Amino acid sequence: MKRYELIVIGAGPAGLSAAVEAANAGMSVAVFDENARPGGQLFKQIHKFFGSKEHQAKIRGFRIGQQLLKQAEEAGVEVHLNSVVMGIFDLGEITVQHGDGVCHYKGDSILIATGACENMVPFDGWTLPGVMGAGAAQTMMNLHGVQPGSRVLMVGSGNVGLVVSFQLLQGGVEVAAVIDAAPQIGGYGVHAAKLARIGVPFYLSHTIVKAEGTDHVTGAVIAQVDESFRPIAGTEKHLDVDTVCIAVGLSPMSQLARMAGCEMTEKGGAVPVVDEYGQTSIPGLFVAGDVGGIEEASSAMIGGRIAGAAAARRSGYLPEEEFREKASALKASLGQLHEGMFSPKNKGRRDLTVTDEGYLLSKTLLHHGYLSEEEVAGFPGAAPGKSAGIHPVIECTQNIPCNPCQDACRFGCIRVGDHMTALPAVAENARCVGCGMCVASCPGQAIFLVNDEEEAGTATVTLPYEFLPVPEKGAKGVALGRDGRVVCPAEVVEAKTAGFMDGTVLLTMRVPLEMSMKARFFKTGEGTK
Amino acid sequence: MMRIQKHPILDRIQKGRQVTFSLDGKPMQGYEGEPIAAALLAAGVRVHRYTTKARQPRGIFCAIGRCTDCVMVVDGKPNVRTCVTPLKEGMRVQTQVGISAKKESDDHETI
Numbered sequence: 001m002k003r004y005e006l007i008v009i010g011a012g013p014a015g016l017s018a019a020v021e022a023a024n025a026g027m028s029v030a031v032f033d034e035n036a037r038p039g040g041q042l043f044k045q046i047h048k049f050f051g052s053k054e055h056q057a058k059i060r061g062f063r064i065g066q067q068l069l070k071q072a073e074e075a076g077v078e079v080h081l082n083s084v085v086m087g088i089f090d091l092g093e094i095t096v097q098h099g100d101g102v103c104h105y106k107g108d109s110i111l112i113a114t115g116a117c118e119n120m121v122p123f124d125g126w127t128l129p130g131v132m133g134a135g136a137a138q139t140m141m142n143l144h145g146v147q148p149g150s151r152v153l154m155v156g157s158g159n160v161g162l163v164v165s166f167q168l169l170q171g172g173v174e175v176a177a178v179i180d181a182a183p184q185i186g187g188y189g190v191h192a193a194k195l196a197r198i199g200v201p202f203y204l205s206h207t208i209v210k211a212e213g214t215d216h217v218t219g220a221v222i223a224q225v226d227e228s229f230r231p232i233a234g235t236e237k238h239l240d241v242d243t244v245c246i247a248v249g250l251s252p253m254s255q256l257a258r259m260a261g262c263e264m265t266e267k268g269g270a271v272p273v274v275d276e277y278g279q280t281s282i283p284g285l286f287v288a289g290d291v292g293g294i295e296e297a298s299s300a301m302i303g304g305r306i307a308g309a310a311a312a313r314r315s316g317y318l319p320e321e322e323f324r325e326k327a328s329a330l331k332a333s334l335g336q337l338h339e340g341m342f343s344p345k346n347k348g349r350r351d352l353t354v355t356d357e358g359y360l361l362s363k364t365l366l367h368h369g370y371l372s373e374e375e376v377a378g379f380p381g382a383a384p385g386k387s388a389g390i391h392p393v394i395e396c397t398q399n400i401p402c403n404p405c406q407d408a409c410r411f412g413c414i415r416v417g418d419h420m421t422a423l424p425a426v427a428e429n430a431r432c433v434g435c436g437m438c439v440a441s442c443p444g445q446a447i448f449l450v451n452d453e454e455e456a457g458t459a460t461v462t463l464p465y466e467f468l469p470v471p472e473k474g475a476k477g478v479a480l481g482r483d484g485r486v487v488c489p490a491e492v493v494e495a496k497t498a499g500f501m502d503g504t505v506l507l508t509m510r511v512p513l514e515m516s517m518k519a520r521f522f523k524t525g526e527g528t529k
Numbered sequence: 530m531m532r533i534q535k536h537p538i539l540d541r542i543q544k545g546r547q548v549t550f551s552l553d554g555k556p557m558q559g560y561e562g563e564p565i566a567a568a569l570l571a572a573g574v575r576v577h578r579y580t581t582k583a584r585q586p587r588g589i590f591c592a593i594g595r596c597t598d599c600v601m602v603v604d605g606k607p608n609v610r611t612c613v614t615p616l617k618e619g620m621r622v623q624t625q626v627g628i629s630a631k632k633e634s635d636d637h638e639t640i
Contacts, residue, residue: 034594036615046538117595127598129588136592139612144567145533145542148589171533174568180620208626210559468537474635 004030006311007107009085010041013297014069014289014304015113021308023075025317032083032287044142044215048443050402053297054063058404058441088260109284109311116250116290124210130217134164134247141171149243154218155176156247159187176239179206181229184366195367197521200483202215203447250374252291267293302334307418340399340421356399370482380425390434392452408441442500450516459516465507471524489514532571548618554633565611577601578625602630
């Protein structure tokens, strides 16, 4: 039986972060993961993360995964793959299934970072091939390069549903609609807006009634629901889809903690009770990441580092004072991610009507996925009264923890302030040079550069573009509005990118002058209707 | 269902060498090391098995080895989770009916 000072179960963002932290403090660390590849769900996350620079904002999830693996290797962490941890026993003993055999290991401390699994919702036809988790679709397309279907209905408008819908479009799959039983969109408005401007419809207060087909999905029926979430007869609508993706939340995979005898509580599923550093009721048994309560990868990584440091303190590798200093810095960083409208304490709240600053929240954004032009004008990112010359228009209207736009502008045009959840504001005397760094840096793709060329009677709009093929300079087509409807003819005048933009292209289109605050997406070769 | 040839963010997704395997006796192509389920999906195959009692079809559901909906008979062994089992040259994959392999001469209508 091999012994380690720390055994980590799960090589996802939380587990790897904990392992790196503990190994860097000097511990011998082994990580066990049931999968063939490490990284958990990080390698499926191809979008840019939110947060600040220290939270690795504007870096795509899979790149963060690559960095973590490199750090783990450099720190001397042993990663055992295809290794299913079957049980945790007294005195830090675990059993691990490798292939057909079972081995015992012992850890002075053990950290459970087994993550979460997708929730499901049963309906007529839910077991048909073609009905799958949103995560399953993401796995097939982003890890294995295979489209999960050709036309998808997304059930659930939380961030997973919104992000995966966008990734489906990036993978060349059509998204017929995003539906949610709740009366408003659950995820970030900026994620919804990315879909709406491409023309994906949202059906709120709607549920799926049926997946049609005998051997696999050939269609779906949705219907409006009443206040008790019951389908209303006569409101059924048929959608032509071959795939239904379910994104109705995640549940912690806390079975090992329960089996080990940890005191449990309820937090979106059964989770172990932990102290402020992630230690359960069993001394030396820690948890980090989604298994301790569903959040997202950025906070899982910080939580992992805190628990890893706590394990190092427990084994005498981190002096008390050094530990406290480290832990308090990490907790401050975690605290920043826990602020704003979508913070854990606000989870599921639907009664918020104004931002922290007192701006009225957009109802069209919550109900249809896009801002109305009138609403945009009222936010500080739209720089009311400042329309001469090139300038950014920031359509970021909810308090979310994110500030790369502030760092992106070298000329100080954009201010979020010290409070990361504050709405970005465009300075009155902004000296915008049109570099587009803010457009490229926004993980929510919510920043546009607008240049009104009044003498020529035209304007240019620069938008973030992450699809193939990239329209070439001179390409003619139409501009779509925030709601995805055609607003006017448009011509591409520039399509530029650079390595650091990591796949984001800054697409500049010319539109009639009066359309500069309406045109938000470009579509090649379609006539104006 | 198609393979994504070029992706705006991931460019070209790395694959192993192309290999031949069989599904219910029919030759199929896939890439070595990718999950069997991915190769089947790329070929447009959605039904992996039929349930024991009601003979209902099942396919990819979680794609991470949790739900066991996608199990098939692989090289004679039933209940193999195809979403987490890497494809190898010459693998014999069979649609699972209950816990047995579908007869190779059968087609779906006769089940």
